[in-house]
Amino acid sequence: MTTTTENHNGTDTRTVVVVGHGMVGHRFVEALRSRDTESTWKVVVLSEEAEAAYDRVGLSSYVGAWDRGALALAGNTYAEDALVDLRLGTRAETVDRVARTVTTSAGDVIAYDSLVLATGSYPFVPPVPGHDSTGCFVYRTLDDLDGIRAAAEVAHERARAEGREANGLVVGGGLLGLEAANALRLLGLTPHVVEFAPRLMPLQVDEGGGAVLEGLISNLGVQVHTGAGTSSISPQDDGRLAVELSDGTALLTDLVVFSAGVRPSDAVARDAGLDVGERGGVVTDLACRTSDENVWAVGEVAAVEGRCYGLVAPGYTMAEVVADRLLGGAATFPGADLSTKLKLLGVDVASFGDAMATTPGALEIVHTDATKGTYAKVVVSDDARTLLGGILVGDASAYTTLKAYVGREVPGDPGALVSPAGIDDSALGSALPDDAVICSCNNVTKGSICGAIAEGACDLAAIKGCTSAGTTCGGCLPTVKKLLVDSGVELSKALCEHFEQSRAELFEIVASTGIRTFSGLIARYGTGTGCEICKPTVASILASTSSDHILDGEQAALQDSNDHFLANIQKNGTYSVVPRMPGGEVTAEQLITIGQIAQDFGLYVKVTGGQRIDLFGARVEQLPAIWQRLVDVGMESGQAYGKSLRTVKSCVGSTWCRYGVQDSVGMAVDLEHRYRGLRSPHKLKFGVSGCARECAEARGKDVGVIATDKGWNLYVCGNGGQTPAHARLLASDLDDETLVRYIDRFLVFYVRTADRLQRTAPWLDSLEGGLDHLKAVVCDDSLGIAADLEATMARHVDGYQDEWKAVLDDPEKLARFVSFVNAPEEADPTVAFDESGPRKVPVMLGMPSTNRPE
Amino acid sequence: MTTLATAPVHTTAPARTVVRPGIVPAPGAKQWVPACDVHRLVPGRGVAVLLPGGAQAALFLLPNGMIYAVDNLDPYAGAAVLSRGLTGDRGGEPTVASPLLKQVFSLRTGAALDDEATTLPTYAVRVQHGIVHIGLSLP
Numbered sequence: 001m002t003t004t005t006e007n008h009n010g011t012d013t014r015t016v017v018v019v020g021h022g023m024v025g026h027r028f029v030e031a032l033r034s035r036d037t038e039s040t041w042k043v044v045v046l047s048e049e050a051e052a053a054y055d056r057v058g059l060s061s062y063v064g065a066w067d068r069g070a071l072a073l074a075g076n077t078y079a080e081d082a083l084v085d086l087r088l089g090t091r092a093e094t095v096d097r098v099a100r101t102v103t104t105s106a107g108d109v110i111a112y113d114s115l116v117l118a119t120g121s122y123p124f125v126p127p128v129p130g131h132d133s134t135g136c137f138v139y140r141t142l143d144d145l146d147g148i149r150a151a152a153e154v155a156h157e158r159a160r161a162e163g164r165e166a167n168g169l170v171v172g173g174g175l176l177g178l179e180a181a182n183a184l185r186l187l188g189l190t191p192h193v194v195e196f197a198p199r200l201m202p203l204q205v206d207e208g209g210g211a212v213l214e215g216l217i218s219n220l221g222v223q224v225h226t227g228a229g230t231s232s233i234s235p236q237d238d239g240r241l242a243v244e245l246s247d248g249t250a251l252l253t254d255l256v257v258f259s260a261g262v263r264p265s266d267a268v269a270r271d272a273g274l275d276v277g278e279r280g281g282v283v284t285d286l287a288c289r290t291s292d293e294n295v296w297a298v299g300e301v302a303a304v305e306g307r308c309y310g311l312v313a314p315g316y317t318m319a320e321v322v323a324d325r326l327l328g329g330a331a332t333f334p335g336a337d338l339s340t341k342l343k344l345l346g347v348d349v350a351s352f353g354d355a356m357a358t359t360p361g362a363l364e365i366v367h368t369d370a371t372k373g374t375y376a377k378v379v380v381s382d383d384a385r386t387l388l389g390g391i392l393v394g395d396a397s398a399y400t401t402l403k404a405y406v407g408r409e410v411p412g413d414p415g416a417l418v419s420p421a422g423i424d425d426s427a428l429g430s431a432l433p434d435d436a437v438i439c440s441c442n443n444v445t446k447g448s449i450c451g452a453i454a455e456g457a458c459d460l461a462a463i464k465g466c467t468s469a470g471t472t473c474g475g476c477l478p479t480v481k482k483l484l485v486d487s488g489v490e491l492s493k494a495l496c497e498h499f500e501q502s503r504a505e506l507f508e509i510v511a512s513t514g515i516r517t518f519s520g521l522i523a524r525y526g527t528g529t530g531c532e533i534c535k536p537t538v539a540s541i542l543a544s545t546s547s548d549h550i551l552d553g554e555q556a557a558l559q560d561s562n563d564h565f566l567a568n569i570q571k572n573g574t575y576s577v578v579p580r581m582p583g584g585e586v587t588a589e590q591l592i593t594i595g596q597i598a599q600d601f602g603l604y605v606k607v608t609g610g611q612r613i614d615l616f617g618a619r620v621e622q623l624p625a626i627w628q629r630l631v632d633v634g635m636e637s638g639q640a641y642g643k644s645l646r647t648v649k650s651c652v653g654s655t656w657c658r659y660g661v662q663d664s665v666g667m668a669v670d671l672e673h674r675y676r677g678l679r680s681p682h683k684l685k686f687g688v689s690g691c692a693r694e695c696a697e698a699r700g701k702d703v704g705v706i707a708t709d710k711g712w713n714l715y716v717c718g719n720g721g722q723t724p725a726h727a728r729l730l731a732s733d734l735d736d737e738t739l740v741r742y743i744d745r746f747l748v749f750y751v752r753t754a755d756r757l758q759r760t761a762p763w764l765d766s767l768e769g770g771l772d773h774l775k776a777v778v779c780d781d782s783l784g785i786a787a788d789l790e791a792t793m794a795r796h797v798d799g800y801q802d803e804w805k806a807v808l809d810d811p812e813k814l815a816r817f818v819s820f821v822n823a824p825e826e827a828d829p830t831v832a833f834d835e836s837g838p839r840k841v842p843v844m845l846g847m848p849s850t851n852r853p854e
Numbered sequence: 855m856t857t858l859a860t861a862p863v864h865t866t867a868p869a870r871t872v873v874r875p876g877i878v879p880a881p882g883a884k885q886w887v888p889a890c891d892v893h894r895l896v897p898g899r900g901v902a903v904l905l906p907g908g909a910q911a912a913l914f915l916l917p918n919g920m921i922y923a924v925d926n927l928d929p930y931a932g933a934a935v936l937s938r939g940l941t942g943d944r945g946g947e948p949t950v951a952s953p954l955l956k957q958v959f960s961l962r963t964g965a966a967l968d969d970e971a972t973t974l975p976t977y978a979v980r981v982q983h984g985i986v987h988i989g990l991s992l993p
Contacts, residue, residue, distance in 0.1 A: 165918070529917065531949065561935070
């Protein structure tokens with residue numbers, strides 16, 4: 001049966017029904033209508049989506065603008081064309097090949113002379129348990145993106161309420177998966193990508209290219225998990241999804257997007273009894289004709305001679321072939337060039353020709369630049385003369401030229417194709433020969449150090465890591481440093497791999513921007529997620545610049561173990577407890593309580609060098625009970641665990657001592673009360689002596705105060721320890737008020753400008769202008785910042801609270817003081833002591849007891 | 855700065871590339887031990903979990919949502935303290951640093967990142983109905 005209708009020219013017209021109005025379906029209609037100058041065909045287009053054909057390749061650009069019109073393909077409604085009948089939101093339900101009719105979801109039966117299947121693909125969703133949970137999406141249509149957008153908004157609200165970042169998981173690390181990851185990023189979610197293959201984009205790039213790609217993508221904040229599958233998804237009460245990965249890790253995420261490949265949408269064709277391929281797709285010949293001569297297939301649903309093509313360009317070619325055939329032509333599908341060049345998250349990726357070097361005897365030439373993040377590979381024939389293909393990651397500017405050479409003989413050295421112009425191997429400045437040994441401990445030559453620098457080691461740590469130079473005695477480090485400088489590498493002041501800034505620079509950033517979270521700071525000024533170096537540093541800066549409790553909110557996660565448990569961790573994982581005894585003063589009641597606590601909890605007791613008492617061997621879960629008893633007798637945290645003021649040591653002074661000229665104990669107690677709790681780049685120790693005999697050893701302290709007949713002499717920047725330094729005289733014969741003012745200024749200036757873990761003595765050494773400059777700043781206000789420094793200290797003094805009392809008053813903070821989260825009553829069975837000797841000692845696991853004979 | 859060769863070559867990965875050796879929790883049947891409510895975990899910190907038989911796991915939730923479990927015993931110090939270490943990343947690899955002598959371990963593989971000879975056991979984790987579970991391989 002042939003349906004015929006009269007058209008306005010009076011000739012017969014036939015009807016072609018196009019199922020699917022994607023990019024290829026639209027291209028077919030356009031091709032047919034522009035070539036069918038005699039108007040021999042009437043076209044009925046069925047579009048399952050309510051949207052007329054749009055640029056699906058550019059789907060990701062919908063994110064942000066949210067403008068559907070911007071993606072519409074030109075002429076996609078055929079408004080001016082009476083011979084095209086576009087039915088949006090209408091699916092083809094069944095095809096009757098005998099009657100040659102299509103029944104639509106609207107219930108219409110449309111007769112056809114030719115049928116063109118352009119149904120495209122549908123996203124493949126792996127059958128993992130929970131894949132259909134609320135919060136799981138695919139990435140194919142504008143409606144899918146609207147759904148993801150709505151879910152992202154809900155996720156943001158939820159995350160804000162819980163004080164965390166919102167995130168999303170993309171299943172599939174291919175081209176589309178990375179597009180989806182970028183969409184999540186634009187929606188403000190932290191994207192995770194899980195890819196089952198050992199690398200990203202496994203179809204386009206090889207192992208080396210995948211590694212570079214992963215590095216570049218990771219730097220953009222995308223969390224990549226390769227070599228891992230998704231095992232299950234289970235919705236949680238709070239609306240999030242718990243995702244179990246096949247590598248044994250798990251993830252809490254706000255939403256999941258599946259882009260693990262596509263499958264041909266061939267259901268209608270299957271139902272109609274057309275031949276389909278083993279892995280799906282409607283099988284056609286090279287004319288794109290299916291097993292039914294009146295039915296054609298184009299685009300992703302077509303399996304041309306059994307092969308499906310997932311790119312738009314071959315689909316367009318198929319559309320042109322079928323249009324030609326309907327008009328009596330004999331066009332055939334010529335095959336497709338699967339070369340691709342794209343920009344994913346701003347990263348260039350290109351793959352062309354025999355990219356995977358499958359040609360027998362093929363040779364690969366690779367150039368990787370770790371510093372620039374580029375990877376370039378060309379594949380040449382076994383005689384190294386003909387270019388066969390290649391892969392470019394990070395920089396694809398050579399794509400066009402290289403692709404032009406595929407299948408041709410390469411002029412000159414093929415290696416030149418991927419080598420950057422102007423490689424400069426000029427000798428380094430130093431006159432030492434390459435075989436000169438620089439590090440004699442580890443027998444490292446100048447040649448290997450320079451080699452490491454050339455391969456991208458750009459600081460001392462990196463050179464130590466790859467050559468071992470300087471890892472034993474360190475004596476060669478100045479020479480290594482010189483080699484670095486000679487090679488033109490600028491020595492980094494970077495805090496760690498996550499922050500390029502020094503501590504002092506970060507302090508200024510925090511002070512001037514008002515950023516109060518680590519996540520905010522690293523997102524704007526750093527990279528990655530932080531480490532054991534930058535987290536405590538930022539925690540200290542945040543603590544120095546406010547009076548919030550150090551275990552409040554996100555800050556809790558930044559604190560070193562000592563600060564986190566407000567106690568000093570010891571070698572067996574137990575803690576020591578040090579209550580503050582300002583100036584070394586203690587009441588009888590307090591002393592008795594300390595003794596009773598030591599007895600009740602079996603703690604080892606030792607008097608410290610800072611005139612207070614240390615109680616050793618307390619387990620995590622014992623700390624709150626111990627502190628409750630200490631707080632009850634008016635004691636407070638001694639911050640022995642913090643980079644902060646430790647003690648103000650004093651002699652007994654003029655009150656009791658016949659030589660004393662000032663009340664050193666009174667001053668020490670006042671100073672300790674004033675500066676207790678101040679967080680600083682390193683620990684701070686004070687001493688106050690009542691006369692020049694210096695019984696408090698004040699000149700071995702960061703701040704030393706020594707009484708004179710007229711008042712106080714102020715010494716600064718002394719310490720004991722590995723490199724002892726005597727404190728230097730900053731000002732003489734100060735009255736009480738001026739003394740405190742100068743110490744305020746000195747401390748805040750140090751806290752603001754010192755490096756991480758730099759005590760006051762090395763800080764003074766590194767200070768340009770040295771002691772004279774410090775005197776000018778503190779005593780003469782040469783920088784005009786004295787008032788600001790004093791105001792900062794005044795805020796600290798006013799905001800001081802006892803950290804332990806605050807914890808005891810807060811059940812949520814208190815809940816963390818357990819050895820085991822699943823057995824809060826349980827003591828850690830690995831903690832053991834030996835009390836048979838002269839003193840109680842910890843027994844280490846798997847090690848013999850350290851019971852020493854007398 | 856450049857690696858040029860005219861034969862099939864193995865290229866070295868760039869500095870920030872995540873290297874993924876295949877050390878993952880042993881496959882196969884697991885005994886799943888409930889650890890705690892997921893809300894009990896502070897993003898960026900760990901907790902210790904007492905396992906049947908007396909072993910201990912250090913369980914971490916990272917700010918990006920990933921959950922990892924490694925053995926709690928610090929192999930250098932011989933003390934069960936790793937749950938109290940600071941987390942972060944090194945070149946993108948999620949890490950925990952021992953609170954005692956700051957050796958850094960991969961949370962994913964358990965490998966000590968500065969010492970090829972040392973690796974922590976790792977445990978599989980999953981979350982069901984808001985409860986985090988640790989997976990023990992069944993003999």
